């Protein structure tokens with residue numbers, strides 16, 4: 895997969911990974927293993943199949959040291975927080 899932004903929307907949840915920012919820390923995978931994975935280049939990707947609960951997805955996004963994961967619910971941006 896190329897190092898672009900990956901955007902996946904499912905039901906009320908939209909996840910974006912700003913892949914050029916990813917530094918392969920993999921904490922997102924630890925927090926939400928059913929939602930995030932690393933590709934062959936060790937860059938985060940959004941997985942197919944059943945995702946984790948929204949709380950876990952947000953926790954995963956919050957764990958990312960470079961703010962490479964954005965989470966939206968019903969169009970509202972949950973993370974990163976808008977100031």
Ligand code: SF4
Nearest residue numbers: 916917919920922958
């Ligand atoms: S936590 Fe952030 S930097 Fe680490 S793999 Fe996930 S998206 Fe990449």
